[in-house]
Amino acid sequence: MSELKEKGNALKAMNAKDRKRAIGDIMMNNAMFIIIAIAIVLIALKEPAFVSVPSIINIINLTAAKLPIALGVGGCIILAGTDVSAGRQVGLAACIAASLQLTTNKLFPEMGVQAWYVALAAVIVVGAILGFVNGFCMAKFKLHPYIVTLSTQLIIYGIILLYLQLGTNSGQTLSGMNPAYRELITGELFRIGNTVVPMYVLYSVIITIIVWVIWNKTAFGKNMYAVGSNEEAANVSGVNVVRTIIMVFMMAGALYGITGFMDAARIASVNATTGLNYEADAIAACVIGGISFVGGIGKVSGAIIGVLLLQVIFTGLTYLSVDQNLLFIVKGLIILVACAIDMRKYLVRK
Amino acid sequence: MKKILALLLALVMIFGLVGCGGGDSEEGGNEVGEVAVFWYTFGDTYLSSVRAAMNAAFEAEGIVYQDYDANNSQTTQTEQIQTAITKGASVLVVNIVDASSDDATQAILDAANTAGIPVVFFNRSVSEEIVSACETAAYVGTDYTQAGHMQGKMIGEYLVANYEALDLNADGTISYVMFKGQEGNMEADARTQFGVEDADAVLAENGKPALAFYDAANTSKYLLDQNGAWSAAQGQEHMQTLLSKYSEDNGNMVELVIANNDDMALGAISALQAAGYNKEGAKYIPVFGVDATDAAKEKIADKSMTGTIKQDAEGMAQAVVDIAANFQAGVDKFEGIDEANMVGTWRVNIPYSAYTGE
Numbered sequence: 186m187s188e189l190k191e192k193g194n195a196l197k198a199m200n201a202k203d204r205k206r207a208i209g210d211i212m213m214n215n216a217m218f219i220i221i222a223i224a225i226v227l228i229a230l231k232e233p234a235f236v237s238v239p240s241i242i243n244i245i246n247l248t249a250a251k252l253p254i255a256l257g258v259g260g261c262i263i264l265a266g267t268d269v270s271a272g273r274q275v276g277l278a279a280c281i282a283a284s285l286q287l288t289t290n291k292l293f294p295e296m297g298v299q300a301w302y303v304a305l306a307a308v309i310v311v312g313a314i315l316g317f318v319n320g321f322c323m324a325k326f327k328l329h330p331y332i333v334t335l336s337t338q339l340i341i342y343g344i345i346l347l348y349l350q351l352g353t354n355s356g357q358t359l360s361g362m363n364p365a366y367r368e369l370i371t372g373e374l375f376r377i378g379n380t381v382v383p384m385y386v387l388y389s390v391i392i393t394i395i396v397w398v399i400w401n402k403t404a405f406g407k408n409m410y411a412v413g414s415n416e417e418a419a420n421v422s423g424v425n426v427v428r429t430i431i432m433v434f435m436m437a438g439a440l441y442g443i444t445g446f447m448d449a450a451r452i453a454s455v456n457a458t459t460g461l462n463y464e465a466d467a468i469a470a471c472v473i474g475g476i477s478f479v480g481g482i483g484k485v486s487g488a489i490i491g492v493l494l495l496q497v498i499f500t501g502l503t504y505l506s507v508d509q510n511l512l513f514i515v516k517g518l519i520i521l522v523a524c525a526i527d528m529r530k531y532l533v534r535k
Numbered sequence: 536m537k538k539i540l541a542l543l544l545a546l547v548m549i550f551g552l553v554g555c556g557g558g559d560s561e562e563g564g565n566e567v568g569e570v571a572v573f574w575y576t577f578g579d580t581y582l583s584s585v586r587a588a589m590n591a592a593f594e595a596e597g598i599v600y601q602d603y604d605a606n607n608s609q610t611t612q613t614e615q616i617q618t619a620i621t622k623g624a625s626v627l628v629v630n631i632v633d634a635s636s637d638d639a640t641q642a643i644l645d646a647a648n649t650a651g652i653p654v655v656f657f658n659r660s661v662s663e664e665i666v667s668a669c670e671t672a673a674y675v676g677t678d679y680t681q682a683g684h685m686q687g688k689m690i691g692e693y694l695v696a697n698y699e700a701l702d703l704n705a706d707g708t709i710s711y712v713m714f715k716g717q718e719g720n721m722e723a724d725a726r727t728q729f730g731v732e733d734a735d736a737v738l739a740e741n742g743k744p745a746l747a748f749y750d751a752a753n754t755s756k757y758l759l760d761q762n763g764a765w766s767a768a769q770g771q772e773h774m775q776t777l778l779s780k781y782s783e784d785n786g787n788m789v790e791l792v793i794a795n796n797d798d799m800a801l802g803a804i805s806a807l808q809a810a811g812y813n814k815e816g817a818k819y820i821p822v823f824g825v826d827a828t829d830a831a832k833e834k835i836a837d838k839s840m841t842g843t844i845k846q847d848a849e850g851m852a853q854a855v856v857d858i859a860a861n862f863q864a865g866v867d868k869f870e871g872i873d874e875a876n877m878v879g880t881w882r883v884n885i886p887y888s889a890y891t892g893e
Contacts, residue, residue: 356577358830371808453767453802459768504780506752
C-alpha cells in the first residue's frame with residue numbers, strides 16, 4: 186500500500202511531460218490487465234449475465250482446464266523454442282487415461298479398470314518419455330524445436346490412431362469411464378449458490394504453484410531462463426544445457442499428460458480428434474501473456490493471464506451471440522494486437 | 536564416419552519400412568493389382584468402423600487391398616492416387632476429402648480413366664453429372680439429407696410424447712441448442728437445417744409451437760465446432776458455457792440438445808452431467824446425435840442420451856467391396872446389389888435408421 190502511495194507522490198512531483206510518460210509506462214506494463222478489464226466491462230454492459238456467479242465460475246473452470254498445457258508450452262517458449270506436439274500429446278494421454286478407466290474395456294479386454302493413480306502415473310511417464318525424445322533431439326542434434334515437435338506431432342498422431350485400433354475397438358470413441366475416476370476430476374470441490382466448482386480447478390491451482398516454484402525457486406528454473414536468453418553464455422558459465430533442455434521438455438510432457446488425464450474425465454469421450462489444435466491456443470495464450478519467443482522472458486502469471494484473456498474474450502463473444510465465423514478473425518486480431526503491445530513494452534525497455 | 540553411420544541408419548529404416556509394407560501385396564500374385572482405398576482421414580470415428588468392416592470384407596473375398604490416409608488434405612489424396620495408379624492398382628476406392636469440389640472429383644476420374652482403372656467413390660458426396668458420365672465409376676453413399684430428416688422426425692415425435700415434462704419453465708415452447716460439426720459440409724448443413732425443421736413439422740401437426748433457439752440474439756441458430764472436427768471437446772465447452780448463463784433458476788434452461796454427430800452429443804452430456812442433469816434420479820434434458828457409435832449406444836442404454844441415427848457402416852463397406860469385386864471380375868458393376876438402394880446407374884444409397892436403444 187505504502188509503495189503505491191510513494192509512486193503516487195513521485196508521480197505528483199514530476200513535471201507534466203514526465204508524468205505523461207510515466208502513466209504511459211504503467212499502462213503499457215499492465216496492458217493485458219487493462220484489456221481484460223475493458224473487455225469484461227464492455228461485454229457486461231451489453232450482457233449483464235456475463236458477470237454473474239455461474240458465468241465467472243465457468244470462465245475459471247475453462248481457464249483451469251487449459252492452464253497446465255499452457256504452462257508446459259510456456260517452458261518450451263522460454264527456451265526460445267516451441268512445442269507444436271503439445272495437442273497430440275494431450276490426445277494420447279487422454280486415450281491412455283481413458284483406456285485404463287473404461288468399465289467395458291475393448292482395447293485391453295483382460296485388464297479391466299485400473300486405479301486412478303495407475304492411469305495418472307502412466308500418462309506422466311508417457312508424457313515425460315515423449316518430452317525426453319523432443320528435448321533430446323533438440324539438444325543433441327541441434328535441431329530447431331519447431332522441426333522436432335512437428336515430427337513428433339505426426340508420430341504421436343500415428344500412435345494415437347494405432348492405439349485406438351487395439352483390441353476390438355477399431356478406432357471408436359472411448360467412453361463409459363469408471364465413475365470414481367470421473368468423480369475424482371469433475372466432482373464437487375465446493376459450490377457457490379447452485380454452481381459447482383469442480384475438483385480439477387484445485388488440481389490446476391496445485392500444478393500452477395508447483396510450476397511457479399520450479400521456475401522461480403530452483404536451480405533448474407534459473408538454468409532454464411539462462412539457456413533461453415543465451416545458450417552460449419549459459420554453457421560457458423557451467424550450466425548443463427543439454428540436460429536443462431531435456432528436463433524442460435520432460436516437464437512439459439508430464440504437464441500435457443496431466444492435461445490429458447483431466448480432459449478424458451472432463452469431456453468423458455475421447456477419440457482421435459481429442460487434443461487437436463490445443464497447442465495453438467496454448468502458444469497463443471503464452472505469447473499474449475508476455476512469454477516471449479525471443480527466449481528467456483516470461484512468467485507463470487503471464488501464462489495465467491494469457492489463458493484467462495482468451496477465455497474471457499471467447500466466452501464473452503458467445504454471450505454476445507457473435508457470428509461464429511467472425512470468431513476466427515477476432516482471435517487472430519487479439520493475438521496480433523496483444524503481441525504488438527507486449528513487444529513494444531520490451532522495445533521501450535531496451 | 537558420421538556420414539557412413541547416417542547412411543547406414545537411413546538404409547536400415549528404408550528396409551524396415553519395405554518389410555512392413557510387404558505383407559499385403561505378396562499373396563495377390565501378378566494377375567490382378569490390389570484395390571487401393573483412400574480415406575479422407577483415419578481420425579474419423581464413424582469411418583474407422585467402416586474401415587474395419589471393409590478390411591474384413593476384402594479379406595473375406597480374398598481381395599488384396601491397401602489403405603491410404605489423406606489426413607484431411609485433398610492434395611495429399613490426389614498425390615496418393617497418382618502413386619497408386621503407377622503402382623498398378625486394379626480398382627480405386629475413394630473417400631474424397633474435398634466433397635464440395637467437382638474439380639477434385641474430375642481430376643481423380645481423369646487420372647483413373649487414362650490408366651483404365653475403375654473408381655468407386657464412397658461416403659463423402661460427389662456430384663451426379665461427373666460420376667454418371669463415366670461408365671467405370673460408381674458412388675456408394677447415403678442420402679445426405681436423410682439423417683437430418685430422420686433426426687428431426689425422431690425429435691418431433693419424442694417431444695410430442697413427453698411435451699409437458701420437457702417444458703421445464705412451462706412457457707409452452709421448447710428451447711433448444713444445435714451443435715454443428717463443421718462449416719461448408721453438406722451433411723452438417725442438412726442436419727443442422729432438417730434436424731429442426733422436421734421436428735417443427737411434427738410439432739405443428741400435433742398443434743404445438745415450433746422449437747425456439749435458446750438464444751434469440753444468435754441469428755445463425757447453431758454453435759459451431761471451431762476446428763471443424765465434430766469433436767466432443769467443443770460440444771462440452773459450448774454446453775458448459777451455455778449452462779453458465781441459461782439455467783432453471785433463471786427460467787431459461789435449454790430444454791433440448793441436438794447435435795450433428797454423437798461425439799458432440801457426448802460432450803454436451805458430459806457438461807449436462809457436471810451441472811447435475813441426465814444422471815440417475817436427476818432431471819433429464821433430451822440429447823440427440825447421429826452415427827450410433829458404440830459410445831452413444833452405451834449412453835442411450837444408461838438413459839443419459841435419448842436417440843441417434845444409425846449409419847450402417849457394415850452395409851456401406853459391403854456395398855463398396857461388392858462393387859470393387861464386380862469391377863475386378865469384369866461383370867456389371869451393380870451385380871448383386873439390393874435394387875431398392877440403387878439410384879439410376881451411378882449410385883447406391885445405404886439407408887439410415889433411427890436408434891433409441893434395443
